[in-house]
Amino acid sequence: MLIGVEILFLAIFLLMHVIFPEVEWGALSRLFDFDHEMSIPTWFSSTQLFAAGAVLYAVSRSSEKHKWFLRLGALVLVFASVDEGAAIHESISSRVRNAESGISQSLMINDHGAWIVPYAIAGVTLLVICARPALDILRNHRRPSLFVIGGMSVFVLGAVGLEISSYLFLREGATLAYLLEVAAEEFFEMVGVTIVLLGIVRYGVEVRGHTQVGRGKKA
Numbered sequence: 001m002l003i004g005v006e007i008l009f010l011a012i013f014l015l016m017h018v019i020f021p022e023v024e025w026g027a028l029s030r031l032f033d034f035d036h037e038m039s040i041p042t043w044f045s046s047t048q049l050f051a052a053g054a055v056l057y058a059v060s061r062s063s064e065k066h067k068w069f070l071r072l073g074a075l076v077l078v079f080a081s082v083d084e085g086a087a088i089h090e091s092i093s094s095r096v097r098n099a100e101s102g103i104s105q106s107l108m109i110n111d112h113g114a115w116i117v118p119y120a121i122a123g124v125t126l127l128v129i130c131a132r133p134a135l136d137i138l139r140n141h142r143r144p145s146l147f148v149i150g151g152m153s154v155f156v157l158g159a160v161g162l163e164i165s166s167y168l169f170l171r172e173g174a175t176l177a178y179l180l181e182v183a184a185e186e187f188f189e190m191v192g193v194t195i196v197l198l199g200i201v202r203y204g205v206e207v208r209g210h211t212q213v214g215r216g217k218k219a
Helices: 002-019 027-031 040-062 067-086 088-098 116-140 142-169 176-218
Strands: none
Touching (some): 002 176, 040 176, 067 088, 116 142
């Protein structure tokens, strides 16, 4: 269902901005523009991330193990939702771009991407802190964990990999290559979050089942 909606968004974007860009689409063009923060696809992505965080938090309440880890994951997803809607990472680049510090400017890639270093440091820190509970969940809930890992990989490929490639090679206006990169980047992000959400739901079902079994044995 969700992937069907994402394919629809992709088709509309390609129709308006790649196949028939000469047509006057009016307000619809901006509403379905993957490269514009105030658009329906951006709202959809932000809502999806928030929903994933909310579901993960709900799962943490019924889980008997790793509550702090699950709630930290929920917080990260909610932050990603806010970032998607408010473009926090882009505002970081804007602030650094306006700064006069040479050190700050060295963080940029062709005048973009100042968020990469601080986000990478935060990501590595989270991996170190969360390694033990993450591996434990992977051992005991392999299938939903693989969904989450796969979804995160797809999301990062779009949000980080393709975005960095656009900073390096495709920042020369709305060329065909740039529009296709934007389409792939945003589509991968949406599909990645959908897979993560599916994994979280599957994990929640397993946790709930194990909890009920445990309570039944105690009774």
